[in-house]
Amino acid sequence: MKKILFFGILACILAFNACKKSSDDQGGDTEEPVKIDTVYLNDRVALASKVKVAFGISTPGMIPAATTASGTPVLVENKNIVDAISGRYIVIKPNFSYYESTIKGYYVSIVGSSVHFEVDYSNGRGFYRQAPQVQNSLFREGDYVDSSIIVKLPKYIVGDTLSLSYAAYDSLGHISNKVLAHVRIHSQNGIADYQDFVGSWKVNRKTDANGVWQNYYVPDTSRTHFACESGKVQYCLNNQQSCFEGIAAITAVTKYDLMFTDQNEYSELFSATLSRVVMDNSTCDKLNYGTQTVSKLEKGGWSFNPETKIMTIVVDNNGIEYDNFYSYQVKILEMTPQLVTLVRLDNTSYTVELVKK
Structure with a gap:
């Protein structure tokens, strides 16, 4: 019997609540104000100040330029859109066409912001990293070439798409080319x-x-x-x-x-x-x-569009490092x-x- 790959690797919860009507003292109707911690995706600077990047430290300025020295790692851009749910996790699995020295971490930036994050996997900063798996001959002790980039999103997000840029760096100080990851954010639904x-x-x-x-x-x-x-x-x-x-x-x-x-x-x-x-x-x-x-x-997040009757499932395993991060949609x-x-x-x-x- 085939297992139904039903619901199933990055994702998150919650978006802003739908506005509700309530009666005021005069008997009139007023709209509930937007939550004070709501983040608008078109304000990339504010968004960058609200996200948390696993093992990353926020640093002003752009991602450092790629090096040209022999042995510099080369990243391959994944054209597929990454799904995530607000309040949960963006999970990106970098792919290399070439690397020679030990990969130590990544530089990550929200496109349009004024900061980048230096991700150093040798330091744990509030995130859990899965114990190393059995490695094949390509991997070396201490190498993080197989690690995911994990971004924790704020709860209340208005908007649906953004892009991240990232580059890898190795133990010799080489910095790879910079590639993009395109992300679609799914919101939390109203209670109804x-x-x-x-x-x-x-x-x-x-x-x-x-x-x-x-x-x-x-x-x-x-x-x-x-x-x-x-x-x-x-x-x-x-x-x-x-x-x-x-x-x-x-x-x-x-x-x-x-x-x-x-x-x-x-x-x-x-x-x-x-x-x-x-x-x-x-x-x-x-x-x-x-x-x-x-x-x-498996654990993750879900979002439902009541107009299309489509549910989006994102398996992000709560930001813990696993190999199987994925997302898919079902029609109710x-x-x-x-x-x-x-x-x-x-x-x-x-x-x-x-x-x-």
Whole structure:
């Protein structure tokens, strides 16, 4: 069974509240004032003073110019738009076409501001960094070439797009070329827009290729052909062998729960079991199996557009360094306080049903 990459690496919560009407002492209506800590994206200077960049120190002026010395690292610009949710995190994964010396950090700036941030991964400044993973031969001890640039956004943002520029620097003082990252900011919704989403949900069922509803938790069985040679089981390799059919693996989803909070936080808990035939423990009369359980907990933010009925999910794992930051959108087809049906915009071949827990 295919796991539905449902909700799923940068993102954030909250935007400014929709204005509400209230009665004053004279019986008239007045609009609720804009929150005093609201930041407008067209004011890049104010925005730069409100964001926090992981392991970064704010410094006046532009990003230092690229060096021309031999061995200077070269960054490749990613043309894809990065999604983020206000109040949460922008996550950017730099890509290199070339680097030689140990990468130590980055210079990061909001385009249009008058400051830049010097990111030094060897110093922790209020952010957590995941323990180093097993590195291949390209990586050297202390190298941060695989690190993400993480920017914590303020809660109340008016506007929807901005650009960041960044450059890498290495242990020899080389500074790379400067590249851009384009970011789309999604706002927190008013209470009327998101109230039905708030709470815990279970992924219940999905449609098949013919539009027929299927139980999401029915195990998926794969079969293959085996042969018995000298009293031992092996896979059937050719037509000369005497082969028999058997179950090669059984995959079963055991849990797929989602949670949405009224602070636009999102979490997804997925677990499944995989049973595979163990050839060394199997006999010609009986196939034996080994079972492993796979679990995954991901966190991020969500935003909903009540006019288009489109929800944006951004998995940012609360700004902690993981490899899998991503975002996607789903279209809400039907919604009640107890049930939601939806379809992913990047894969409309099936519909998913959620039920309130």
